[in-house]
Amino acid sequence: MNENIGDIVLEKAPKNAKYTSPDIQKDILNIFANQVRTKIRKEIGDAKFCILVDEARDTSNKEQMAIVLRFVDINALTAAAEKEVSIWLFFSKLNSICNLFNVSPKRHAELLSAQKAEVAHIIAIGERDTGRGCNQIGNLLRPGKTRWSSNFDSICNMIDMYSSVITVLENMVYDGSSNSIRGEASGLLIAMKSFDFIFILRLMQKIMGLTNLLCRALQEKSLDILNAMDYVSTTKTLFHTLREEGFAILLSYVKEVCTKFDIEIPQMEAPYKSATGRSCQQNDSITVEHHYRFDVFTAAIDFQVEELNSRFKDEAVELLKLSCALEPKENFKLFNVDHIYQLAEKFYSLDFDTQDLHHLRMQLEHYKIDIVGHERFQNLSTISELCRRLIEINKSGSYNLIDS
Template sequence: MKARFRKHAGEINSAHSEAEEKYNMFITPKTSIHESIASNTAQFKARYLSRLKWSLKCIRYILRQGLAFRGHDESRDSKNKGNFKELLDWLAGNFEEVKEVVLDNAPHNCQMTDHKIQKQIIGCCAAKTTKFFIDEVGDECFAILADESSDAYQQEQLALCLRFVNKLGEPVERFLGLVQVEDTASLTLKEAIQSLLIRHQLPLSKIRGQGYDGASNMKGHVNGLKKLIMEDSPSVYYVHCFAHQSQLTLVIVAKENIDCQWFFGQLAYLLNVLGMSCKKIRMLRIAQVEYMIQALKLGEIESGQGLNQEMGLSRPGDTRWGSHHKIVMDVMALYPSIKKVLFRVGKESKGAEALGAQTMWEVFESFEFVFLLHLMNEIFGLTNSFCNALQRRDQDIVNAMDLLAFTKDELEVLREDDGWKLFLDKVTSFCVKHHLRVVDMDGKYKPIQRAKRFYKDAINYHRFHADMFLGVIDRQLQELNNRFDEVNTSLLRCMASFSPAKSFSAFNVENLVKLAEFYPHDFELEELVQLPFQLNRYINDVRNDENFTNLRSLAELSMMLVKTDRILRYDIVYKLLKLVLVLPVATADVERVFSSMNYIKNKLRSKMGQMFLNECLVTFIEREFFQQVKDEDIITSFQALKSRKVNL
């Protein structure tokens, strides 16, 4: 009998022996050889956990600040061991409970400061942060916002953000990830987007909107990224970034209007004359201080906290026309100081420097320069507020259309006779204040630094009113109408019927039913039949509720429906509203990603690995979610990556 049993049991590597070993390990856990070696004592585990937590706290701080981890020399005798080790060393020097478990008081083979350990913890931080808002997306539909740019190492990068409606009914945009691409061909970009979505288990069938900056490889009607994605899902509607379109209108006006070209050319020359040396910058600052003191004595300006801050002249960016608005405002505010410095440089300097200042002085004192300076300030002021509003994260497409209409109405008011008179009075009073010659509008036009033969017999009124004032405004209006032709499509007209403004005055049942038909895969036939009845009940309900009286945007409407528990009562209406809110307005969040990337991957950190860069970006950009991730979850994920010396 014993022999038969021994034959059944077999050798030590037999199936019976392995099953017996697994059973024993099951009923008495933590008795394996690896566990016996790693477990040591409860005190050792506690010290290990404490050491790991302090390393994690240092990493959390550095990630939130977007700082570098390593130092050039991390040896014991180094005076600067890098941010991570210096921070840990500082904590050990100031807190006894930290000193007891880290650095010199930790085992040499388990100090938890190695670069590989740091990267593993960073990877866990990024994974948990991304999972935080991926869970927020859930089964909801979403839109993608993508843009490509090069980093500090001159590698092409594609940034991808998601736009969706969270559980509170608020439209939000979250950074999903950064992918390095070999080229910017539309097919390559599509594959990169798909791989990133699949990696995070986001179904492609849930995409309901796409937003890009308008580049040909993005919005091309034949082989563009927009076309390729719509082939897979016809309901993925494309919206050209509104903020980018508004910038393009300013670019076209500045490039095609000869007077605007002349003005910006003179503005660039002014910056060259004044901004080439520290001496001139200091002269400008001193002149501005003297002017402020004199203006305060005369009561022309008020004093107070935050007023009369020091200003300077910064060179505007080629693609950021909001920076042009800033330089125009700065020149207007610093006009008397700039004038004083130009005169001093032209009188005291020699050679080309004096010639440049004297030439600029003539232009700077001219009525034409001051007129265009005020005109650009008016145009930029109206359109810049529109651009800034478009870049808000809670902006919806219907409200953006209203902002566009409001901006065009303001330009129309400006071009009327009353607008011209008010504008001319403003320019005239500025000239009188600064002792400049005001031209007679009935007199002959005398060009500044331009040949007179091109303006022979021209009258000042025609040049300043028709060519400059009306010419620039009309061109601006024309470009706004041409660039934003999408707002006239049937899809966006139907969306406008959801607007809660003015007691839901734009509400239209037929348009909203037609809007639902644009999404055939989201509404069943039964839901389409019930939608008109639900819409009628919905509009009667919200119009009689004070909570919905002062709402202005779709985002406010959506959040109020959630807050008042009406989303179950009007589930079909709410589903349609979420599809409207998902459509992107601007790609500002994607461009913020590139700004953050240039901050994190700078010249000193230009050779960061792609995965490491992406993980640092996720935790830096989505700091709100990163702070909500618990240390215990990160440590659990870190321990599960591989076998550790200590099993917790």
């Protein structure tokens, strides 16, 4: 399928190699396996993962083993947020700001000093309370590629330290050790003291705050499926509310911040001019408010909802919820005969014919009394432990349709 390989390699090859030797075929398979493993490792990054192994017989009665790798990859929601160009540019600037301070102990110390002075000033004028745990000095965190929570933490820290960062950048513009440092500080200062930066900073704090609970739940070592699916539902609902009612509130808050830091607020009714500046690409019917409401605010939220809908389709969510009825944790707290029957009927129709479904329901009625209440089946946490215990006490044969 690769034209270069076809033209350069295959056409000029002596055509006497058939690669049918078992040793050669094993080498080729090993190369394929290494390529697949490398790609999977890159996708996972440092995220948590688990491996599910299942075994079944095919139509020829041969054992077949399926291995499923479950993980939240580096493009769950961060990449979705960055589909909007202005948001991608924002994160690029945020990375640059964090790098500027974190690579230099001197700048880092200046930032901490500016924070202390800022906190002391706010306390002195009575705008902040004192007490244990209050007014702690933080650090700028670089948003990570594999942790949505790290992006949220980075955004929150930038909001808390915004004034201090501005102060240090202003000092660097005038007292920087080189032209490149002064120039970089000047560029970042201009970016930070813009309406666009403040708007997206606050917008992403809201969006990431809404998704943070779900992302943390998905990356827990011991995943609670029901809770995670509940978080999917509540996150979608909160996004809907934010989309319908949140723009005016966000805009009002952003204007307050801009006024406080003497940042120019654009006229919302004025025609919006795109960054290209080309007259042929301008649309005078689009106002500044329209741009921020629909091209940034609504687009960013819609990208998130689209990603959630893609990752968690209704059928997949239903399958996960019904599957929880099989788990023995908390002494079979989630056991439900109807849910298990629905699971087999709807999602495993090829494995259970009509007759099997009749037998399954009868087995479940016995299982509910015999196994769920059996002292040897208490305090189990996983389905694999349950299956082993069924075999140990010779119950797997009696409940073959459940155990399968």
